[in-house]
Amino acid sequence: MSSKFQYDLVALVIFALVVAFGVPAVMNYDGFELNTFARYLALAIVSMALSLSWGTAGLLNLGQAATFGMGSYAMAMHLKLRASDGLPDFMGWNNVETLPWLWVPFESLTFTLLAGLLVPAFIGGLIAIFMFRARIAGVFVAIITLAFLVAFQLLFINQQGLTGGQNGLTGLAQMSLFGWTVDPYSMGFYNLVAGCLVVALAFGVYLTHSKFGLILRAIREDADRARFFGYNVASYQTLVFCISAALAGWAGMLYTLVLEFASPTYMSVSFSLAIVIWCAVGGRESVIAAAFGAIVVNMLEGRLSDVFVEGWHLILGVIFVLVVMFMPRGIYGLLSDSVRKIRRIRRTRDQRGVETFPNT
Amino acid sequence: MEQLQVTDLQVEFGGLRAVDGLSFSVQEGEILCLLGPNGAGKSTTLDLICGKTQPTDGSIQLNGVEISQMLEFRRARLGIGRKFQVPSVYKNLTVDENLSVARSRRPGMWNALTRLSLTDAREAASILDRVNLGAKRHEMAGNLSHGETQWLEIAMLIAQDSKLILMDEPTAGMTIQETERTAEIFRSLSDNHTLIVVEHDMSFVRTVADRIIVMNRGAMLAEGTIEEIEANEDVKTAYLGH
Numbered sequence: 001m002s003s004k005f006q007y008d009l010v011a012l013v014i015f016a017l018v019v020a021f022g023v024p025a026v027m028n029y030d031g032f033e034l035n036t037f038a039r040y041l042a043l044a045i046v047s048m049a050l051s052l053s054w055g056t057a058g059l060l061n062l063g064q065a066a067t068f069g070m071g072s073y074a075m076a077m078h079l080k081l082r083a084s085d086g087l088p089d090f091m092g093w094n095n096v097e098t099l100p101w102l103w104v105p106f107e108s109l110t111f112t113l114l115a116g117l118l119v120p121a122f123i124g125g126l127i128a129i130f131m132f133r134a135r136i137a138g139v140f141v142a143i144i145t146l147a148f149l150v151a152f153q154l155l156f157i158n159q160q161g162l163t164g165g166q167n168g169l170t171g172l173a174q175m176s177l178f179g180w181t182v183d184p185y186s187m188g189f190y191n192l193v194a195g196c197l198v199v200a201l202a203f204g205v206y207l208t209h210s211k212f213g214l215i216l217r218a219i220r221e222d223a224d225r226a227r228f229f230g231y232n233v234a235s236y237q238t239l240v241f242c243i244s245a246a247l248a249g250w251a252g253m254l255y256t257l258v259l260e261f262a263s264p265t266y267m268s269v270s271f272s273l274a275i276v277i278w279c280a281v282g283g284r285e286s287v288i289a290a291a292f293g294a295i296v297v298n299m300l301e302g303r304l305s306d307v308f309v310e311g312w313h314l315i316l317g318v319i320f321v322l323v324v325m326f327m328p329r330g331i332y333g334l335l336s337d338s339v340r341k342i343r344r345i346r347r348t349r350d351q352r353g354v355e356t357f358p359n360t
Numbered sequence: 361m362e363q364l365q366v367t368d369l370q371v372e373f374g375g376l377r378a379v380d381g382l383s384f385s386v387q388e389g390e391i392l393c394l395l396g397p398n399g400a401g402k403s404t405t406l407d408l409i410c411g412k413t414q415p416t417d418g419s420i421q422l423n424g425v426e427i428s429q430m431l432e433f434r435r436a437r438l439g440i441g442r443k444f445q446v447p448s449v450y451k452n453l454t455v456d457e458n459l460s461v462a463r464s465r466r467p468g469m470w471n472a473l474t475r476l477s478l479t480d481a482r483e484a485a486s487i488l489d490r491v492n493l494g495a496k497r498h499e500m501a502g503n504l505s506h507g508e509t510q511w512l513e514i515a516m517l518i519a520q521d522s523k524l525i526l527m528d529e530p531t532a533g534m535t536i537q538e539t540e541r542t543a544e545i546f547r548s549l550s551d552n553h554t555l556i557v558v559e560h561d562m563s564f565v566r567t568v569a570d571r572i573i574v575m576n577r578g579a580m581l582a583e584g585t586i587e588e589i590e591a592n593e594d595v596k597t598a599y600l601g602h
Contacts, residue, residue, distance in 0.1 A: 006474075211460065212452070212469065214477035218461045221450045228410060229520055230436035232465040239469055 005209045011288050012205055016198045024190060031185035035258060038184070038193040040298045042254040045200050047075030047278040047294035048287040049247035054169075056208055057240045059137075063127070063145035064275050066152045067120035067245040069267035071252025074119065076169040076262030078112035079104060083173035083224070090169075094161035102162065116253040117246045124245025125238055132234040132241075133280040133325030137223065146269065168263035175257060184258055193254050197291065200247055204287030207243070216240055281323050283332020293330060362460070363388045363554050364409070364524060369418035371408060380578035382418075384602065390484075391546060391555045393565045395589070396575035397474070397599060400566070402558040405575070406526045409556070410442040411435045437467060441522030445529050445558075447509040451502030452572040455493055455512060456481040458501050462516035484519045490545065491515045506533040514545065527557045531564050543567040577593060 019041065027033040027136035046068050053059045080088045087099055105111045131144055157165050164170075175182045182189050207213050215236055219226045223233050256262050265271060275294075282293020300319070327334045364386040379401045386392050396403045405488060406434045407413040407419055411432030420428040427435050451456050460481035481497075486495045490589065491511040496504065501512060501587040510533060517525050530546075531539045546555060546568045559565050565586065572589045576598045582589055589595055 125506075174383075205474075209477055211475040211477050211480065212472040214457055214460060215472055217453060217457075218450050218578055221452055222448060224412070225448050225450070226461070227431075227433045228412075228436050228442050229462055229464045229516075230433050231464060232433050232467070232469075235469060 005205075008209065008286070008288065011286075012201055014138045015201065015288055015292070017193075019194045020078070020191070024063075024187065029187060033214035034187065035185050036191040037304065038190050039255070039258045040100040040295045041193045041197045042251050042258055043275075043298055044291035045197055045251035045254065046248045046275055047282065048201060048204050048291040049244045049251065050275050050279045051282075051284045051287050052204060052207065052247070053240050053244040054167070054279060055286070055290065056213055056220070057216040057237060059237060059241065060139075060142040060276070061143045061244065062269075062272050063149040063152075064244070064248050065267050065272035066149045067124050067248040068252040068255070068271075068275075069153075069156070069262075069264070070115040070120045070123065071249030072256045072262045072266050073163070073169065073252075074106070074112055074116040075175075075253040075256040076172055076250070078109060079172035079256070080169050081107055082175075082230075083171055088169075089171070090164045091161060092231075094162040098131050100162055104245065113253070116249045120249035120252075121242040121246040122206075123331065125242040128238040128241035129234070132237040135223075135234070149269060149272055153264060155270075156267060157264050163264075164262075164337060166264060168261055168265075170261045172256070172262075174260075182257060184260060189257070193258070196250065196254060200250065201287055201291060203309065208287060212236070214349040216278065273293070277320055279330075281320070281330050283330030283335075285329065286332045289330060289332030296331075316323065322336045362386070363423060364556075365419075365421040365424075366405075366409070366423075367419045369405070369408060369420065370416050371404060371413060372416045377578050379408060379415075382575070382578065382580055383549075384573055385546065385582065386556060387553055388523075388554055389550055389552070391550050391557060391568050391570045392577060393557065393569040393572045394558045395560075395565065395572055396581070399577075401578040403528055405559060406442065406528055406556065406579075408525055410440050412442075423470055433467070436464075436520075436522070439523035441520045441525045441527070442529055443517055443519045443527045445532070447506070447513045449501045449504075449509055449512050449516065451500065453481050453501060454498050455488065455501055455504070456497045457513060459484045459488065459519050460518040464520055480519075484515075487515050487518050490518070492541075493517040507535065508540050510534060511538070511542075513596055515540065518545075518549065522553070524556070526555045527559075529556060529558055531559065531561050539564055540567075552573070 001311055023037055024034060027037060046064060046174065050061060050064050053061050081103065087096070105170060106115070127145070127148055131141060136144065156163050159165070180188070182192070215226065215231055217232050219231070226233055252266065255266070278294035278297045279290045280293070281297050283289035300310070301316060308315060321328065362385045364592050367513065369382040370377065376448050382401070382405060394405065396402050400403060404413060408415050409470050411430060417426050419426055422438055423582065427438065448495055450461065451463070456478055460478055463480040463484050466567065478569065485494070485497070488497060491514060493508060493511060496508070501509065505514060510530060514530060534542065543564055546557070549555060557568065567585060572584065572586060573580055574589060581598055582592045582595050
């Protein structure tokens, strides 16, 4: 086991303990505060999902919000059906008489949970196959995924009878899981979200330290070289895109549970860019750092907007500019660089000590 | 047995014929050296065999299978390995990790998903000792010297264990001792590998080559053992220009 893997495991355990026990204690087990923090944790999952494709494989996916939105809407559709007798209310306002076939299977929770993971993975994979078989790389990946996001959001809003359009899906029921009604302001719900995040992070840590993660890093550095070793680069890139999209969908489902509605703003360009910022602030090379970045930035956003009602966007913007300028690899880069520097100083000091006192 | 059969190979880059009607074959276990003045098409020939460049005409057969239209990763899976003129190792990965990437007998994703990143590197550790990099296993490849980088890429090709290895100027930038060591490694590799080597260092070629092909302007000028080539008048003219 490499030392880096050990560091990551330790970091994961500490992170899990803090999130599971530390945070609720600090929040005084207050339902409202816990709900707010559960929202950050859900966003942390989508940020770590981006770090898999962007940090590990070097594929900047600006369409992450689209897959997040798909998961979010899958969950919202299920909860909306549970909340309404037969036809959801907004369909009536849009002169839709019968339940569209697309909605029918969402009666089932099992289907909903599967769809929330697999639909984003499938659509992400479809785009990925077209891009990566054509060997599109670098900034063009960002442009194509961004274009897809814009088109997808537009399509989604235009299908008002099917999706609730600009209003999104509101008035949702609470999810019931094995007879447990999920109250988003309860400790149990907080634990559910925290558990999901920790599982997602453990999966991410494993993935980055598996040979799969190593090949992705190799592809990021020199895709052609990897091809000459016999790796099918396109399929590696496609799979990581699918995994990242599925995780984003998972985060989206949790997000709907937290906020109790789904809105097309979850698929907006600004939300997608926000994910990139969280990931960059935390450090895209590590899934844990990316999750941490999402939590920190969102907390900061929450606190700043409380204190500076007018100018908080400006302050946040300045912070981002500073981060990009002075810590291009995020908090993670800052940490790993300083650890390396301390080690080097200690090593040179040890060597000098030997030179000065050769007999001791 | 003929392992590689190249017939009437041709490639054009915007009107320039870099390789023009080249035909040759390589036997299993042979070390074939490609010589020729700059621009003769030696590296391009290797590019065509490994799939970096697509030929405009002609055929390349590996063990009787036509490969000239295959994607490069499929050719690699059939057993073609390539060392580049500019050493291309992964500078941001450690030496161990580089070796692990290179060890690609099972390049599929399922295998990659169910293994930790360094399992393969450890198996390949003896290869590093062979090229004197055993002490630098945890070093970033970007921190290696030029000669060490050359050797790392050679180690990666040994780890890849391709049946046919294409080496583009493997000793460039090496000291005399390093070059001698490389020659030894190549000789021991030829027990169960076939090598095609592009090289300018004549003393190196003299030690390793079983057979030599001299290229000029994309075509074959002469073929034979080192003695035959050194006695060939056409070769002298091509090199000295008169």
